[in-house]
Amino acid sequence: MRLKQKIKVLIVDDSLLFRETLSREISKDPDVEVVGTATDPYMARDMIIKLKPDVVTLDVEMPKMNGIEFLKKLMPQYPLPVIVVSSVSKNILDALDAGAVEFVTKPNFSRTGGMNSFVNELIVKIKIASTAKVGNLKKDYAPIKAIANSGVNTMNMIIAIGASTGGTDAIYAVVSRLPRDMPPIVIVQHMPPVFTKLYADRLNNTCELEVKEAEDGDVLKPGRVLIAPGSYQMRIVKRGTGYIVKCTQEEKVSGHCPSVDVLFSSVAEAAGKQSIGVILTGMGKDGAEGLLKMKKKGAYTIGQDEKTSIVYGMPMVAYNIGGVEKQLPLEKISDEIVRVLSK
CATH class of the missing domain: 3.40.50.180 (Methylesterase CheB, C-terminal domain)
Structure with a gap:
């Protein structure tokens, strides 16, 4: 089912090969348009302001500033759906805590069909992320008192x-x-x-x-x-x-x-x-x-x-x-x- 308007995507990754591959592959979907690519968070910030993407894909390990620190600075000012694309597993939960709505692990290029599976998963998550409401769940939840004499077994x-x-x-x-x-x-x-x-x-x-x-x-x-x-x-x-x-x-x-x-x-x-x-x-x-x-x-x-x-x-x-x-x-x-x- 075609969407009424294409989803505008900004790709942020320090690898030129990966940026070009990702841009080419996800652009094959008729509902997705890659409006730009960025090599680091500072370039990404400028492009977000200029291009107003619907979804950003973000690597965690990048020069000048890592993706998690970028998210912490970005979300309070420009809350938008971000999908973390990374092979660094331990940092992905930190990225979700910082405001990313989804994540996809980078593909194993040695495995047959690894890239195709990765691209298909990413496209699905881009479409999901484009509908997400961000910035409304970062609250402090105070602990509540333990149940006392509840009468329930x-x-x-x-x-x-x-x-x-x-x-x-x-x-x-x-x-x-x-x-x-x-x-x-x-x-x-x-x-x-x-x-x-x-x-x-x-x-x-x-x-x-x-x-x-x-x-x-x-x-x-x-x-x-x-x-x-x-x-x-x-x-x-x-x-x-x-x-x-x-x-x-x-x-x-x-x-x-x-x-x-x-x-x-x-x-x-x-x-x-x-x-x-x-x-x-x-x-x-x-x-x-x-x-x-x-x-x-x-x-x-x-x-x-x-x-x-x-x-x-x-x-x-x-x-x-x-x-x-x-x-x-x-x-x-x-x-x-x-x-x-x-x-």
């Missing part, structure tokens, strides 16, 4: 969260405000391998809760958060009086692996009304059907609202098909979870 409850584009910030905004005495939490964030562990480790270092990348057979425990590993489908399975996770390498579902639909559907079957489902910012519809299944089984379901979503796709579809019981701005979701558990 937290060991029998499960909280399931799903997100995609913009989800790293959104998940942090929710999980970082939750107290330590929470029921087990299971999360799918659309991310490739390696990055899910990096993200889990980062959350673990900044939250009250224990956060780890899930491994097959992990036990769900109060105070523990399990992040689905990249390229694995994660399901919840009843085991005795509790639950474990099953992580298996499978085909994509709803276009993703891990898939929010897979997780939510398993929670619906295993936990039913003893669960809370939360769907956050993201493009597409992954998680919408699964959240509806949870609601039909008696779970309490929450959807992020349009105003605070970077991309109002997944929560919109879930809301439109009747899967969302309560729609809320991001900053109120943690409080709502605690309120429901405290009944």
Whole structure:
């Protein structure tokens, strides 16, 4: 489906060969127009002011100023969708924290089809990023008090969260405000391998809760958060009086692996009304059907609202098909979870 206007893209990378290759390849898409290329952040700043691109692709390691420092200076003055294109994995999460909406890892040129796969992924993410609302989620979220005498048996409850584009910030905004005495939490964030562990480790270092990348057979425990590993489908399975996770390498579902639909559907079957489902910012519809299944089984379901979503796709579809019981701005979701558990 052709877009009404081409998406104007600025490419920022210090490699001449990579800039020219990227410009040539993504320009083949009829909906994308490369309006310029820049070799460093200072040139990029001038071109952003002059060309007003819709989306910027940005390398992390560059001369004069690295991409993360550039993002920190750029976003407060010129908030626009930025996709990080880098092979430096540990810095990508820093770039997302600094305001980038998406990332794509640079291709392995020794692998057959690596460049084609990379270009296809980047074009998809450019189109997603062009619809993103940036600059509205960088807030401070004060910790809330731990649940006291809630009357809820937290060991029998499960909280399931799903997100995609913009989800790293959104998940942090929710999980970082939750107290330590929470029921087990299971999360799918659309991310490739390696990055899910990096993200889990980062959350673990900044939250009250224990956060780890899930491994097959992990036990769900109060105070523990399990992040689905990249390229694995994660399901919840009843085991005795509790639950474990099953992580298996499978085909994509709803276009993703891990898939929010897979997780939510398993929670619906295993936990039913003893669960809370939360769907956050993201493009597409992954998680919408699964959240509806949870609601039909008696779970309490929450959807992020349009105003605070970077991309109002997944929560919109879930809301439109009747899967969302309560729609809320991001900053109120943690409080709502605690309120429901405290009944």
